Amino acid sequence: MTNKTQLPKIGLLYLDYVLRFFDKSNFKGWPDKIETVVYHWGNDKARFIAEVKRKKIDVLIGNIPATAYETFREIARALPEVRFLPSLDSQFSNKSKENVTHFCRKYKLPAPHTEIFYIPDRAQQYLANAQYPKIIKRSYGPSNYGGYFVHKVDNAQEAQALLSEKKYYPLYIQDFVPMEADIRVMLIGHKPVCAFWRRPPEGEWLTNTSQGGSMDYQAVPKSVLKLATAASKAANAEYWACDIALGKDGKLRILECATAFAAFPYIRDWIGQYLMWLLSSGYFKKPNIPLYNWEELGKIDSRLLRTMRHIGFSQYTPSQDSGELFRAFDELAFPILDTEFKFGEEWPSEVWNLQDNFVLGAKAVDAKAMQPIPASDEVAEDLNNYEAPQFDEAQVRALLNQVRGIGEKMVEDIMTTFGAHGVVEALNTDPTKLCVVKNLKEKKLEKIVEHWQNHAG
Numbered sequence: 001m002t003n004k005t006q007l008p009k010i011g012l013l014y015l016d017y018v019l020r021f022f023d024k025s026n027f028k029g030w031p032d033k034i035e036t037v038v039y040h041w042g043n044d045k046a047r048f049i050a051e052v053k054r055k056k057i058d059v060l061i062g063n064i065p066a067t068a069y070e071t072f073r074e075i076a077r078a079l080p081e082v083r084f085l086p087s088l089d090s091q092f093s094n095k096s097k098e099n100v101t102h103f104c105r106k107y108k109l110p111a112p113h114t115e116i117f118y119i120p121d122r123a124q125q126y127l128a129n130a131q132y133p134k135i136i137k138r139s140y141g142p143s144n145y146g147g148y149f150v151h152k153v154d155n156a157q158e159a160q161a162l163l164s165e166k167k168y169y170p171l172y173i174q175d176f177v178p179m180e181a182d183i184r185v186m187l188i189g190h191k192p193v194c195a196f197w198r199r200p201p202e203g204e205w206l207t208n209t210s211q212g213g214s215m216d217y218q219a220v221p222k223s224v225l226k227l228a229t230a231a232s233k234a235a236n237a238e239y240w241a242c243d244i245a246l247g248k249d250g251k252l253r254i255l256e257c258a259t260a261f262a263a264f265p266y267i268r269d270w271i272g273q274y275l276m277w278l279l280s281s282g283y284f285k286k287p288n289i290p291l292y293n294w295e296e297l298g299k300i301d302s303r304l305l306r307t308m309r310h311i312g313f314s315q316y317t318p319s320q321d322s323g324e325l326f327r328a329f330d331e332l333a334f335p336i337l338d339t340e341f342k343f344g345e346e347w348p349s350e351v352w353n354l355q356d357n358f359v360l361g362a363k364a365v366d367a368k369a370m371q372p373i374p375a376s377d378e379v380a381e382d383l384n385n386y387e388a389p390q391f392d393e394a395q396v397r398a399l400l401n402q403v404r405g406i407g408e409k410m411v412e413d414i415m416t417t418f419g420a421h422g423v424v425e426a427l428n429t430d431p432t433k434l435c436v437v438k439n440l441k442e443k444k445l446e447k448i449v450e451h452w453q454n455h456a457g
Contacts, residue, residue: 007030007031007279007280008058008083009032009035009055009058009059010027010030010032010034010035010058010059011035011055011059011060011061012034012035012036012037012060013037013060013084014036014037014038014039014062015039015041015064015065015068016039016040020062021063022061022062022268022271023268024036025269026268026272027272027276028269028272028273028310029276030276035055035057037052037055039068041068045074048075049079057082058081058082059082059083059084059279060082061275062085063091063094063259064088064091066095066096066140069088069091069094070095070349072088076088085275086237086238086259087236088345088347089342089345089347090237090238090240090259091259091260093235093257093258095140096139096140097139098139098170098354098355100254100258102347103234103235103257104231104257105421106419106421107230109227109231109234109254110227110252110254111253111255112177112245113174114172114173114174115171115174116171116172117170117171117173118169118170118354118358123171123173126173127156127160127173130156130173132153132154132155132159132176133152133153133154133176134152134153134159134173134176135150135152135153135173135176136150136151136153136159136162136163136166136171136172136173136174137151137168137172138150138166139170139355140355151166152176170358177245177247177253178248179245179246179247180199180247180248181197181198181200181246182198182245183195183197183198183246184198184242184261185224185241185244186239186261186263187229187232187239187240187241188238188239188270188271188274188289189238189336189338189339190229190232190237190240191289191334191335191337192225192228193267194263194264194267194293195220195224195228195294196215196217196220196294197215197218197220199214199215217294217297217298217299218295218298220294223252224244224252225334227242227254228240228242228244231254231257236339237259237339238259238271238274238275238278238339239259239271239274240257240258240259241256241258241259242257243256243257264305264306265306265307265308266308266309266310269309269311270287270311273287274286274336286336287336288312288315290313290316291334297311344417348417348418348422348436350436351418351426351433352422357433392420393415393420395420396415397415397420399451399452400414400423400448402451403447403451405444406447406448410437410439410440410444414437414440417436417437418434427452431448431449434448
């Protein structure tokens with residue numbers, strides 16, 4: 001475009017002691033000054049908010065580490081006019097593996113069967129009667145840190161010995177899935193831009209390269225790209241990475257997914273180009289990133305790839321002979337897409353911050369146990385082949401509308417804040433969480449709980 005449009009004020013979000021994912025150079029050609037705002041930990045929330053306001057930042061770009069996630073939930077609420085990229089909802093899976101499990105269950109994405117325990121006695125009972133082997137992981141944080149916090153146990157005795165040493169909390173336990181390999185897929189605007197295999201060494205099960213695993217870029221199946229794209233769209237993530245396991249049984253399962261991941265500088269440049277297009281109303285062109293580019297770039301020595309910047313591709317023009325078009329490189333199945341800006345919160349901390357909200361030994365809620373929405377663990381490769389949840393949105397709305405004194409507006413506020421899955425989750429764990437909704441007081445909550453007891457069992 002020749003006419004410059006009104007561009008938003010960009011700020012890069014940094015945190016002390018945390019490696020920086022973006023630099024101003026990733027936004028090559030942005031005509032206006034790009035601000036930086038650094039969070040200094042400790043008691044820095046008020047100062048940080050004031051600095052963002054003083055610099056009149058419209059868009060704050062950067063990943064937030066797990067240990068600061070809940071603080072930035074509060075900061076985002078205090079800055080309702082500022083767009084966080086990625087959004088705090090998109091970064092929900094960054095905080096913990098538990099959150100990855102909640103995310104996969106909500107969107108019916110295939111994952112290893114997982115059990116999460118906040119009550120040690122229940123975990124001990126489960127482990128005493130479980131079928132082995134199992135995988136026990138540290139839940140907090142998005143990364144396996146090279147696999148050093150991922151453990152395979154072959155019997156109850158090994159599990160007890162591990163937990164007495166590691167003191168992990170909550171207990172995050174998965175079925176062990178024998179793997180041929182796993183595949184890391186990186187996406188920008190829901191389009192795969194890099195994908196590679198990680199294969200375990202002979203006789204081992206961990207695929208991490210730091211543990212002796214090998215990697216290559218060739219012939220990543222389209223089914224893997226399709227699953228990663230589905231996860232990226234569910235998260236509404238501007239950029240995203242998925243680790244997907246290919247089991248010896250031929251099934252695909254999501255192991256990890258997050259907006260925080262290691263990436264070569266040229267991929268961070270691509271993300272910067274995409275965000276510039278996203279924020280500029282067409283002033284900047286959408287980047288063209290050919291599918292399977294990684295098969296060719298992967299042939300370059302990784303020591304050189306780490307230094308390469310601003311790699312660009314021209315748009316492919318199909319060859320034409322005698323009026324026939326050759327379309328073998330048609331990429332309509334995986335286009336780069338806009339990510340919609342969504343108001344409200346999909347994963348409010350009052351419901352989903354179980355790591356902080358759950359207090360062992362707290363008074364039990366006197367409410368009938370609900371049938372939870374069934375886990376989507378072990379969903380077949382066909383993403384549409386799953387059992388319908390026990391309570392869908394229409395059913396939850398209908399039940400709430402039947403409660404005397406609960407009007408349509410309050411029902412809408414409840415559903416907007418929590419969603420159907422969140423309402424059921426709250427009623428399963430702590431109905432008082434619903435009181436974050438404006439004007440939903442104790443007496444109305446009692447009526448909701450009583451109605452669920454009588455009609456939702």
